[in-house]
Amino acid sequence: MDKVRALIVDDSSVMRKIVERSLRQAGIDLEKVVEAANGAEALGALRENKVDLILCDINMPVMDGLEFVRQIGTVANAKGVPIVMITTEGSESHVVQALSAGARGYIRKPFTPDQVKEHVVPVLGKKL
Amino acid sequence: MSVDTSAAVRSHEENWQPVLELAVEEVFEIMLGCRVRPTSKAEHQAGGEFTAMVGLAGALCGVLSVCCDAQTASRLARRMLGDIVESEEQVSDALGEICNMVAGNFKNKLAGMDGRCMLSVPTVISGGEYEFRSLTDGDTLDVCVLFEGAPVAVQLALHG
Numbered sequence: 438m439d440k441v442r443a444l445i446v447d448d449s450s451v452m453r454k455i456v457e458r459s460l461r462q463a464g465i466d467l468e469k470v471v472e473a474a475n476g477a478e479a480l481g482a483l484r485e486n487k488v489d490l491i492l493c494d495i496n497m498p499v500m501d502g503l504e505f506v507r508q509i510g511t512v513a514n515a516k517g518v519p520i521v522m523i524t525t526e527g528s529e530s531h532v533v534q535a536l537s538a539g540a541r542g543y544i545r546k547p548f549t550p551d552q553v554k555e556h557v558v559p560v561l562g563k564k565l
Numbered sequence: 566m567s568v569d570t571s572a573a574v575r576s577h578e579e580n581w582q583p584v585l586e587l588a589v590e591e592v593f594e595i596m597l598g599c600r601v602r603p604t605s606k607a608e609h610q611a612g613g614e615f616t617a618m619v620g621l622a623g624a625l626c627g628v629l630s631v632c633c634d635a636q637t638a639s640r641l642a643r644r645m646l647g648d649i650v651e652s653e654e655q656v657s658d659a660l661g662e663i664c665n666m667v668a669g670n671f672k673n674k675l676a677g678m679d680g681r682c683m684l685s686v687p688t689v690i691s692g693g694e695y696e697f698r699s700l701t702d703g704d705t706l707d708v709c710v711l712f713e714g715a716p717v718a719v720q721l722a723l724h725g
Contacts, residue, residue, distance in 0.1 A: 449658050449661065449687075450655065450658055451645060451646060451658040451659045452662050454646055454649070455645060458647075496665075496685075497686070498686055525669025525670070525672075525673075525684060526669065526684070527670075528673065528679040528680045529680070530679055530680030531680065545673065546666045546669060546670075547591060547595035547596045547666050547670060549595055
């Protein structure tokens with residue numbers, strides 16, 4: 438199994454830790470975890486770090502998750518990196534907006550490690 | 566569980582109370598690994614040292630709050646994070662996220678709300694010398710649960 442470098446974007450540091458723990462509980466072997474508190478920080482982090490997976494909240498100050506997904510194409514490092522949204526915004530319109538912008542998966546909070554596995558493993562493709 | 570939000574059935578007290586209760590129960594069970602059931606608010610007065618709030622705007626307008634004493638807030642954070650809670654900031658963060666997830670989970674269970682209600686980022690107040698008053702003028706839904714024997718009060722105060 439390849440090791441995975443993940444970027445976790447959430448304005449809650451507690452939630453970032455929970456997402457990281459859920460990834461490990463889902464059997465994903467994490468080589469490195471980069472954290473960002475909003476979309477703008479995440480774009481900066483992506484310029485400095487190569488990652489294999491991005492997990493991103495929607496409701497965040499400064500730059501929300503949908504705007505981050507729309508702007509991610511401006512970062513060369515991020516081309517082709519799968520994005521999975523993890524958010525309390527569970528409406529169909531948010532799901533459609535996120536997937537249209539380029540997200541590959543959508544997990545509603547509250548979530549279980551099994552749900553993380555179900556949505557993350559397929560988008561990692563041959564990484565696992 | 567999904568409840569229609571059309572005007573014909575929009576009797577908040579009757580229809581939304583069990584939805585809010587279920588939203589609270591699910592967040593505690595899934596994120597804290599703890600089964601809770603609604604209990605009498607009159608018999609269990611939650612301490613008010615920590616209050617987390619999330620605003621709702623759009624088709625559903627109001628404030629959802631989660632309130633408990635400092636010791637309970639700390640235990641909630643430890644339950645969410647394991648034994649790595651180091652600061653009051655993390656305790657506030659954890660309570661804010663619980664409030665955020667209850668609000669989102671509640672909203673997501675209301676049919677017809679799709680994309681028409683937005684949530685604010687959470688705000689958390691802590692301390693002993695404050696009084697929380699929501700300036701809403703509609704129905705108020707209250708759910709009180711016991712977490713490890715201590716009350717946690719959840720309130721949804723709606724604009725009319």
